[in-house]
Amino acid sequence: MEMGSSIVKTGRWLGGTLLDQLYPPVCLSCDAPVATADALCSQCFRSLRSITAPLCPVLGLPFEASLGPDARSAEAIADPPPFERARSAVVYNDVARALVGKLKYGDRPELARFCGRLMAQAGHELWGPDAVLVPVPLHRVRLFSRRYNQSTELARALGRLTGLPVDPALVRRRKNTPHQVGLSGDARRRNVAGAFAAHPDSLRRLKGRRVVLVDDVITTGATIKAVTHALIKGGAERVDVVSFARVVTGSDA
Numbered sequence: 001m002e003m004g005s006s007i008v009k010t011g012r013w014l015g016g017t018l019l020d021q022l023y024p025p026v027c028l029s030c031d032a033p034v035a036t037a038d039a040l041c042s043q044c045f046r047s048l049r050s051i052t053a054p055l056c057p058v059l060g061l062p063f064e065a066s067l068g069p070d071a072r073s074a075e076a077i078a079d080p081p082p083f084e085r086a087r088s089a090v091v092y093n094d095v096a097r098a099l100v101g102k103l104k105y106g107d108r109p110e111l112a113r114f115c116g117r118l119m120a121q122a123g124h125e126l127w128g129p130d131a132v133l134v135p136v137p138l139h140r141v142r143l144f145s146r147r148y149n150q151s152t153e154l155a156r157a158l159g160r161l162t163g164l165p166v167d168p169a170l171v172r173r174r175k176n177t178p179h180q181v182g183l184s185g186d187a188r189r190r191n192v193a194g195a196f197a198a199h200p201d202s203l204r205r206l207k208g209r210r211v212v213l214v215d216d217v218i219t220t221g222a223t224i225k226a227v228t229h230a231l232i233k234g235g236a237e238r239v240d241v242v243s244f245a246r247v248v249t250g251s252d253a
């Protein structure tokens with residue numbers, strides 16, 4: 001018994017040492033050596049641009065200067081979204097793009113943990129006790145080829161940090177829409193129109209809860225608006241959105 005546990009301990013010690021020697025921790029974005037795992041090097045961390053107050057209370061877009069507590073962005077006034085509030089952790093720039101790319105196409109759960117920590121801070125106003133986290137779904141064909149949905153990974157990381165439940169089946173993608181990259185705002189809207197549907201049993205699953213939709217990147221907002229419409233159709237009364245990154249026009253992306 002004693003011998004067994006010391007073998008286990010030795011094994012664990014050897015395992016840890018060997019792992020560190022074989023795979024010394026590297027920056028999540030650029031692979032430069034770093035002191036601790038699940039982190040960015042200091043240069044990449046400085047390049048990451050957090051979105052903090054002052055910001056539009058509806059769209060979460062950063063303001064250059066504070067315009068007062070209830071001042072909305074011109075975008076939110078011109079085209080009010082179906083969701084109540086959107087919050088994003090960082091501006092979608094080169095470092096954010098590298099992180100999201102690795103999160104999407106590589107099997108890197110430590111990235112979801114890192115992004116989740118920043119999203120938990122950015123979305124702090126949204127973590128009421130009645131909230132349920134719902135990832136923006138991938139179509140099953142794309143899910144099969146990628147093996148996992150990056151937004152589900154982010155929602156699970158957020159669920160662990162906030163203690164909120166995650167319901168990845170509340171809304172599904174019924175149309176395998178082409179990639180949105182390179183499409184204009186109007187084309188994006190047409191592309192995702194009717195692409196999502198709430199679960200037939202969504203009302204019972206929601207039980208009066210507020211939805212916090214989880215996405216990796218907000219570009220024009222066409223996708224999150226389409227998902228919100230599907231959720232409202234399915235009986236959701238309030239929908240908020242949180243993303244890791246967001247395209248901010250006029251910023252040095």
Ligand SMILES: [Zn+2]
Nearest residue numbers: 027030041044
């Ligand atoms: Zn780096």
